[in-house]
Each structure stands twice: as C-alpha cells, then as structure tokens.
Amino acid sequence: MKIFKKNSLKISDNKRTRAAELTLRESIYPICLVTILFFLWGFSYGLLDTLNKHFQVTLNITRSRSSGLQAAYFGAYPLASLGHANWILRHYGYKPVFIWGLCLYGVGSLIAWPCILHRSFGGFCAAIFIIGNGLGSLETAANPYITVCGPPRYSELRINLSQAFNGIGTVVAPVLGSYVFFKHTVDDVASLKNVQWVYLAIACFVFLLAVVFYFSPIPEITDADMAFQAEETHAGTDVQPFKKQYRLFHATFAQFCYTGAQVAIAGAFINYVSETRGDTDDPLAAQFLAGAQGTFAMGRFVGVILMKFIRPRYVFLLYMTMCIVFISPSITQRGNTGMAMLYLTLFFESIIFPTIVALGMRGLGKYTKRGSGLIVGGVAGGAVVPPILFAVADLRDSTATAMAVPLAFFIAAWSYTLCVNFVPAYRDVADKFTTTEVGITNAHAHDEETGVGAGGVVGKEVKESPAETEHIDIEKS
Numbered sequence: 452m453k454i455f456k457k458n459s460l461k462i463s464d465n466k467r468t469r470a471a472e473l474t475l476r477e478s479i480y481p482i483c484l485v486t487i488l489f490f491l492w493g494f495s496y497g498l499l500d501t502l503n504k505h506f507q508v509t510l511n512i513t514r515s516r517s518s519g520l521q522a523a524y525f526g527a528y529p530l531a532s533l534g535h536a537n538w539i540l541r542h543y544g545y546k547p548v549f550i551w552g553l554c555l556y557g558v559g560s561l562i563a564w565p566c567i568l569h570r571s572f573g574g575f576c577a578a579i580f581i582i583g584n585g586l587g588s589l590e591t592a593a594n595p596y597i598t599v600c601g602p603p604r605y606s607e608l609r610i611n612l613s614q615a616f617n618g619i620g621t622v623v624a625p626v627l628g629s630y631v632f633f634k635h636t637v638d639d640v641a642s643l644k645n646v647q648w649v650y651l652a653i654a655c656f657v658f659l660l661a662v663v664f665y666f667s668p669i670p671e672i673t674d675a676d677m678a679f680q681a682e683e684t685h686a687g688t689d690v691q692p693f694k695k696q697y698r699l700f701h702a703t704f705a706q707f708c709y710t711g712a713q714v715a716i717a718g719a720f721i722n723y724v725s726e727t728r729g730d731t732d733d734p735l736a737a738q739f740l741a742g743a744q745g746t747f748a749m750g751r752f753v754g755v756i757l758m759k760f761i762r763p764r765y766v767f768l769l770y771m772t773m774c775i776v777f778i779s780p781s782i783t784q785r786g787n788t789g790m791a792m793l794y795l796t797l798f799f800e801s802i803i804f805p806t807i808v809a810l811g812m813r814g815l816g817k818y819t820k821r822g823s824g825l826i827v828g829g830v831a832g833g834a835v836v837p838p839i840l841f842a843v844a845d846l847r848d849s850t851a852t853a854m855a856v857p858l859a860f861f862i863a864a865w866s867y868t869l870c871v872n873f874v875p876a877y878r879d880v881a882d883k884f885t886t887t888e889v890g891i892t893n894a895h896a897h898d899e900e901t902g903v904g905a906g907g908v909v910g911k912e913v914k915e916s917p918a919e920t921e922h923i924d925i926e927k928s
Contacts, residue, residue, distance in 0.1 A: 493620025527583030618748025702811025706829025711836030
C-alpha cells in the first residue's frame, strides 16, 4: 500500500520542499492534524489547574507547595524546547518531534496512574514533568509549524485559530474536574481514583495519534524553505548572526513574562474565587474556572476575526493593554466584581501567546527552528511566576493581594507589544509579512518540476544538485 511507503523521518534542511509556498487549500490537512495537538495540551493544562486546588485539600498541603505541579509542568518546557526536542527538530524535522512528544506524553500519563492511586504528590509531580517534556516537545514543533505552514500573511490568523482549540481544551478539563473529581463522592481519595482513568484514556489516545502522525504525509518545512520565504518577503533578518536577532530575544522575554502571569492567574483562580466570593466551595469555583476559560477561548475566536480586518499588531496592542487594565482592579476588589475582572483578563489573554510566537518568528529565515525553540522556552515563566504568587498569597493570607505579581509581569511583557507597534525595526518586519503574496498569487512559481516533494508534499519540488545547495548555504550564512 502506498501509505506504508516513503515514511522517512529525516529530511535535509539544505533542500527546499516548496512547503514555504503552500496555498490555503494545500495546508488544510496538516493544519487540522496539528490542531488536535493544541486541544491536547489545553486539556492537560486545564486539568492541572483543577488538580492544583484539589491536592491542597486532599493531601493537606500549602498553596505554595501545590504550585510544584506548575513548576514541574512548565519547568520541563525549556528542557524540551531548548534541548532534546529542538535537537530533533533541527536534525530530523517536524514530524519526528510530533511523534516524540506524543510518546513522552503517553509515558507520563501512564506513570501518573499509580502515583495518583497511591496519593504520591512527589511521584505525580515527576509524571507531570515527563508530560511537560512531551507537551513542550509538541509546542516546540506545533507553534512554528502552524505559523509557517501556508501563506505567510495569514500566520497570526492560523496560529490563533489553532490555539482557540487549546482554549476549548482548557474549558473541558475544569468542567470534567467539577463534575467527576469533586462531586458525587464524599471520599477525597475516591475522587483521585477517578482521575487515574482520565490519564489512562489520554495515554491510549496519544499513542494512537502518534501512529497516525507517522503514516500521515504532512509537508516538511526546512531551513531552506524559510530562508526563501524571508528573502521573498524582503523582511529577512537572517543575514545577521543569530546572536544579533534582538527581536527574537525580546519576544522570548515577553513570552516568559506573559506565560508566567497567565499560568499564575489560572492556577490561583479557584483559590481567588473561594476566598473572595462568599459561599463558594471548590466544585463551584472549578465551574467558574471553566467559564473563565470559556471566555479565554472566545477571546481567541474574536481575535481571529479582528485580525482578518485589522493588522495583527494592532489587535496585539489592544489585548495586551486590556490585560493590564483588568487585572489591576482584581487586587482590591472582591466578590463578583473581582471575579469579573479575572474573566475579562482571561478574555484578553487569549491571543497573546500565539501572537508573540508568530511575530517573534518573523524574518528569522534559516534561524526559524532555532528561534522557535527559544520562544517556546519562554513558557518556563509558568514555572517561575506561580510559586511567587502563591508565596505572596501565603505570606499575606490573600490570593487577591498576590494578583499584583502577574500584573508586574504583564507590564514587563507589554514592552514587546509597544516595540512591535512603534519601533521601525520591529514594525517593518511584521508589516512586510502581512502584505506578502507568497502562497496566494503565482504559487510555486519558483518550482521547476512536478512530482512528489520531500516529506510527503504532493506537488512541485525544487531540484538542486548538492553543489548548488552548498553554494546557496554559503551565500546565506
């Protein structure tokens, strides 16, 4: 059968596969397949926020100690995005990283099963660390893949639309937690046993999905493809050494600060509501968290629509500014007013992460894979900021007061938003990609021969001799 042929997991980065010129129609299947991954880590992330509070009650641990879940989960991200996953991405390609990440996710889920059964918080943190490595690997490949797979001018729309399914996953997990983990049982240990079946189901599903990815002919995108795309848009900055890619480093810093603030707010949401809103128990607070995550998902869909008519950097500026505006009152307000401020904050958080990824990768050309690892590595902020927030909450005995911590990190991330909109060196690169016709008009004009491209791309492929490829690489270095 044809599907069992040509499933090589390695492709040369020196060779163009014409994937940088995919049209909208050609990019639909790979984008849909990769979007499934966004739902998976959204579900895992939402589940973590729910379990955070539940472990505080079941195991009688402090808020700061329970934040070890977030520390283990997000602390694994830089190990993946800057280490093993990025190495696989640069030496083999996107598909092998997808398969590797799914396998790690499955292994971690299997390990979580006995740890939950025996109420081992340390063991569960270890399982979450392995899961974090798997999801960090998936994010290392999936975020840049969605950004570059298809016409460049729609990259922000694509990644925000895919990330919207991440938001749906974060809604489903708290709902599941409130109705399965917390309710219909008077025994906290019995409620934890319910969780183990969820992780077993996750393991089975992701192993099956890894097989699907292996046999799926998704297009592979090489450094040569990205160098071509950057050159065609006249926005390439890869003529400079990697150490001079200042826009990339600023985007990584913004990602670190923003993700840390987002994770801290979500992780503390149940505590915040149960403390500040009278007669609110944990199951009800978990349902409120599901509602807040629903506004988060809605914010992404609204953001995608706005970006269709307004330049993405303008929408980015609006959303980031509103995060600062609405998190501030939550520090002093209580009850429904304070909770409403967090709802609005989550709505405007929605597009920030994927938009930083898309804008930060603009013009990186042959540095795209390396740069994507750095930006995704910024997710490590999720391991740093929550412990700070919970430490302040324990010190002040108030989660509301501790919301000053994510406010400070939002302000730090805002610096990148301002530069993208008002500093020419940032703004011009973003705008050139927004107006490019690559992948829209005269698609594959630079291809020479019809055939099957590397990585399973059906269509046209550039054929170069090894000598010609080497010549091109020397010129671009």
